[in-house]
Amino acid sequence: xxxTAIIFFQLLIPLLMTTGCWNLKxxxxxxxxxxxxxxxxxxxxxxxxxxxxxxSGVGGGQSGGDKKGSFHVMNATGKNVSxxxxxxxxxxxxxxxxxxxxxxxxxxxxxxKGMGDTxxxxxxxxxxxMRAMIYxxxxxxxxxxxSSKPFFDPFITTTLSDEQEAIGLxxxxxxxxxxxxxxxxxxxxxxxxxxxxxxxxxxxGTAILNKDDGVKLVGFLDKKESTYALWIADRxxxxxxxxxxxxxxxxxxxxxxTIGRRIKAKQIxxxxxxxxxxxxxxxxxENNTNLDPSKREDLLLIQEKVNQKTKKSIEQLVxxxxxxxxxxxxxxxxxxxxxxxxxxxxxxxxxPKTFPTVDVLVKVELQCNDSGLANSSLNRR
Amino acid sequence: MGQFAKSDGRKKLNTxxxxxxxxxxxxxxxxxxxxxQMFKSLFLHSSDIMYREITIHxxxxxxxxxxxxxxxxxxxxxxxxxxxxxxxxxxGLGSIESVIEMFEQERFxxxxxxKVSNIEEISDHxxxxxxxxxxxxxxxxxxxxxxxxxTRSISESAIEPVLRGSRESFTExxxxxxxMMRRILATPKLKIESLKIGKLTKTDVAVVYIExxxxxxxxxxxxxxxxxxxxxxILESGIIEQYLEEAPFSPFPQILNxxxxxxxxxxLLEGRVAILTNGTPFSLIVPMTFWSGLQAPDDYHQRxxxxxxxxxxxxxxxxxxxxxxxxxxxxxxxxxxMVPPELMLNIASLRESAPFPTVIEVLLMEFMFEGLxxxxxxxxxxxxxxxxxxxxxxxxxxxxxxxIISAPVVIVVATGGIASFIIPRYSFSFPLRMLRFPLxxxxxxxxxxxxxxxxxxxxxxxxxxxxxxxxxxxxxxPLKMRGLKDVLLRWPQxxxxxxxxxx
Numbered sequence: 001x002x003x004t005a006i007i008f009f010q011l012l013i014p015l016l017m018t019t020g021c022w023n024l025k026x027x028x029x030x031x032x033x034x035x036x037x038x039x040x041x042x043x044x045x046x047x048x049x050x051x052x053x054x055x056s057g058v059g060g061g062q063s064g065g066d067k068k069g070s071f072h073v074m075n076a077t078g079k080n081v082s083x084x085x086x087x088x089x090x091x092x093x094x095x096x097x098x099x100x101x102x103x104x105x106x107x108x109x110x111x112x113k114g115m116g117d118t119x120x121x122x123x124x125x126x127x128x129x130m131r132a133m134i135y136x137x138x139x140x141x142x143x144x145x146x147s148s149k150p151f152f153d154p155f156i157t158t159t160l161s162d163e164q165e166a167i168g169l170x171x172x173x174x175x176x177x178x179x180x181x182x183x184x185x186x187x188x189x190x191x192x193x194x195x196x197x198x199x200x201x202x203x204x205g206t207a208i209l210n211k212d213d214g215v216k217l218v219g220f221l222d223k224k225e226s227t228y229a230l231w232i233a234d235r236x237x238x239x240x241x242x243x244x245x246x247x248x249x250x251x252x253x254x255x256x257x258t259i260g261r262r263i264k265a266k267q268i269x270x271x272x273x274x275x276x277x278x279x280x281x282x283x284x285x286e287n288n289t290n291l292d293p294s295k296r297e298d299l300l301l302i303q304e305k306v307n308q309k310t311k312k313s314i315e316q317l318v319x320x321x322x323x324x325x326x327x328x329x330x331x332x333x334x335x336x337x338x339x340x341x342x343x344x345x346x347x348x349x350x351x352p353k354t355f356p357t358v359d360v361l362v363k364v365e366l367q368c369n370d371s372g373l374a375n376s377s378l379n380r381r
Numbered sequence: 382m383g384q385f386a387k388s389d390g391r392k393k394l395n396t397x398x399x400x401x402x403x404x405x406x407x408x409x410x411x412x413x414x415x416x417x418q419m420f421k422s423l424f425l426h427s428s429d430i431m432y433r434e435i436t437i438h439x440x441x442x443x444x445x446x447x448x449x450x451x452x453x454x455x456x457x458x459x460x461x462x463x464x465x466x467x468x469x470x471x472x473g474l475g476s477i478e479s480v481i482e483m484f485e486q487e488r489f490x491x492x493x494x495x496k497v498s499n500i501e502e503i504s505d506h507x508x509x510x511x512x513x514x515x516x517x518x519x520x521x522x523x524x525x526x527x528x529x530x531x532t533r534s535i536s537e538s539a540i541e542p543v544l545r546g547s548r549e550s551f552t553e554x555x556x557x558x559x560x561m562m563r564r565i566l567a568t569p570k571l572k573i574e575s576l577k578i579g580k581l582t583k584t585d586v587a588v589v590y591i592e593x594x595x596x597x598x599x600x601x602x603x604x605x606x607x608x609x610x611x612x613x614x615i616l617e618s619g620i621i622e623q624y625l626e627e628a629p630f631s632p633f634p635q636i637l638n639x640x641x642x643x644x645x646x647x648x649l650l651e652g653r654v655a656i657l658t659n660g661t662p663f664s665l666i667v668p669m670t671f672w673s674g675l676q677a678p679d680d681y682h683q684r685x686x687x688x689x690x691x692x693x694x695x696x697x698x699x700x701x702x703x704x705x706x707x708x709x710x711x712x713x714x715x716x717x718x719m720v721p722p723e724l725m726l727n728i729a730s731l732r733e734s735a736p737f738p739t740v741i742e743v744l745l746m747e748f749m750f751e752g753l754x755x756x757x758x759x760x761x762x763x764x765x766x767x768x769x770x771x772x773x774x775x776x777x778x779x780x781x782x783x784x785i786i787s788a789p790v791v792i793v794v795a796t797g798g799i800a801s802f803i804i805p806r807y808s809f810s811f812p813l814r815m816l817r818f819p820l821x822x823x824x825x826x827x828x829x830x831x832x833x834x835x836x837x838x839x840x841x842x843x844x845x846x847x848x849x850x851x852x853x854x855x856x857x858x859p860l861k862m863r864g865l866k867d868v869l870l871r872w873p874q875x876x877x878x879x880x881x882x883x884x
Contacts, residue, residue, distance in 0.1 A: 004845065008837070024714050024826075024828070025715075026739060027717060027725070027728055028732050028735070032722075129718065
């Protein structure tokens with residue numbers, strides 16, 4: 001027994017010295033970062049901002065008393081990100097702790113210049129949480145977003161991290177962004193937020209980035225286009241679709257919550273053709289037409305019209321992306337890669353140039369499997 | 382089999398024995414006057430020893446010696462004095478050589494009699510409540526069993542309560558206890574071997590086992606170690622336990638104690654050995670394993686699914702009771718990224734005004750908790766509840782609102798404390814309570830790494846520990862699939878072969 005114990009502790013001593021894991025920090029010695037933001041100042045300097053949570057303003061317990069603000073936004077400039085953060089630390093009496101960072105914001109200015117260099121420390125640092133979400137701030141600066149006051153949460157970062165799920169998107173996390181940046185066949189498509197004049201944030205579609213050119217911002221898609229684009233990229237779990245049906249002289253709204261997509265690549269001689277097959281099932285939640293969805297022929301008519309219109313919009317979107325932005329945000333390249341792994345090695349180099357010329361066939365198949373509780377629109381009776 | 386006790390104790394015993402036999406091998410003389418003087422000087426300053434001299438037929442002098450209060454006086458009068466004084470001796474001795482032999486065979490209607498001449502043996506018997514009758518002219522004393530010792534009646538077990546099962550528990554009287562065992566196990570294979578331990582107390586100790594099921598090496602080892610005990614007094618089975626255990630410095634008890642006859646009987650059926658001690662309701666059961674410390678008496682009486690669940694609740698709470706405080710320290714001080722953000726912020730906000738480091742806070746609270754527990758145990762029953770009220774107020778409310786201790790620490794320590802109450806064997810909760818402190822210090826210095834060191838050290842110790850040759854962690858380590866069923870789930874009774882091969 002004694003010899004076992006002695007050997008055991010002798011083995012432990014070198015471990016103690018090698019790990020160097022004396023990193024005791026009481027929670028009240030830490031400044032918890034809710035979110036980090038990066039942008040360029042007016043004169044082109046890199047500016048890091050951070051939302052620091054003030055624990056005494058948040059937590060439960062010790063009710064009453066004067067509650068301080070629940071957060072504080074700090075800004076600092078520097079040569080690079082680490083330099084800016086080090087400058088920020090000089091203004092804070094507690095050690096900045098980014099292990100609970102929820103949100104990473106990129107200002108539009110920086111994104112336009114290319115954010116490739118600046119992402120590195122956030123992906124490299126061991127303390128960095130790869131489950132953080134990344135947003136591009138459209139027409140604004142990260143620090144303004146951080147300063148805005150949400151109405152549910154004490155600070156904006158928790159709100160932003162809940163936002164994607166609330167609007168039916170599959171959460172797009174930092175690690176997925178890294179995967180997209182490093183992949184050959186996909187261009188990153190980041191969700192974007194903007195501030196309205198009353199300093200409230202709102203989701204404002206997505207931002208297209210060019211990973212081949214320093215992760216530079218290429219353009220924005222609006223909310224509707226984003227929905228379709230994310231549908232093709234399989235990053236959405238539910239959405240509400242409102243379509244005008246001329247036969248019924250009114251709008252029909254569907255909530256679509258069973259969403260699928262099938263993408264097939266075909267090589268016809270030298271050209272590549274992509275078949276995009278989008279499927280979805282949903283329920284009618286609003287009917288402003290004079291059609292009666294409980295009748296089979298009316299329902300089929302509605303479905304056909306919805307499919308046609310949606311198909312048209314998606315085709316327009318694909319065309320716009322192919323011609324205007326020329327960025328493969330849908331991940332068609334990955335499909336080609338998977339189906340033609342050998343040919344892909346050749347195609348890969350030229351994919352950014354090939355993508356705009358690819359033929360995309362879109363097929364939309366939406367099904368209304370629930371016509372709602374009412375029959376025809378009450379208005380038309 | 383495992384390490385058995387070293388034999389130097391036995392050598393001492395032998396030398397002592399030979400000495401004592403030399404000194405006390407005196408026998409009584411023939412003269413009753415001399416004998417009376419001799420016993421009176423032996424029992425000098427003992428006002429409870431009674432001497433009663435009677436003469437029958439003006440010729441035969443008798444002397445009775447007994448301890449007042451330990452004998453049944455009615456029985457002495459009706460079964461011994463009356464036949465002697467009124468009926469007297471029959472004419473002539475006939476074929477019977479001595480008066481004593483005649484008494485023994487024809488006169489005294491008591492269950493047990495014994496003819497003894499050794500002084501020490503006679504005095505022993507007197508002190509145990511027997512009546513000694515000395516006859517003038519004969520160098521024997523007749524000992525008659527007329528014991529009547531006041532004992533507590535059989536009552537419900539106070540520290541091992543069950544929902545379902547027998548309500549009776551052992552008493553302080555060894556004979557009552559062996560009776561209870563015999564009642565449950567009505568088989569001639571139930572063996573009750575008797576020993577006397579303690580130079581002054583001469584405590585009766587009974588080793589109980591079932592022949593054919595018990596493992597002979599364990600039994601022999603128990604008897605061997607019991608015979609090695611050299612002490613003046615055995616007042617409680619806990620003293621025997623300390624003499625029997627192999628690793629006195631281990632925090633884990635290696636001998637199970639129980640005051641329930643059904644637990645003892647169940648253990649015997651599993652091939653264990655029970656040791657009953659006169660003067661205490663606590664029986665010792667060997668060998669003990671880690672898992673038997675976590676089994677409640679009525680685990681086998683309830684239906685299997687429920688018990689399977691409750692067992693896991695017990696295992697989880699056992700782990701919580703040891704590791705919760707140190708995990709809290711490690712997570713908040715070393716690895717705050719592992720705690721969910723909202724919780725971490727809450728903890729941080731509650732710690733905002735705390736004056737002490739978390740480690741000190743936890744240690745303080747644990748210390749207070751142990752103090753409260755001990756205070757509640759020692760206080761008279763009437764003021765006992767006061768401790769809990771004051772404790773709850775002072776610790777739960779005042780310390781937090783005064784900002785001395787942060788609220789999460791109170792929650793953690795209280796949860797860990799309550800978790801240790803779930804352990805069915807009270808003595809088994811001691812090691813868990815003790816191990817908290819080194820683990821708290823380790824985690825305060827090294828975080829999760831420190832806890833890992835602590836767990837490794839505990840596991841190495843447990844794997845090395847043995848109780849009478851049985852590995853402490855069996856049947857988990859060394860692994861025995863059949864025994865495992867009982868540890869993990871407590872399999873349905875029908876599907877378990879009960880042959881006492883669990884060890």
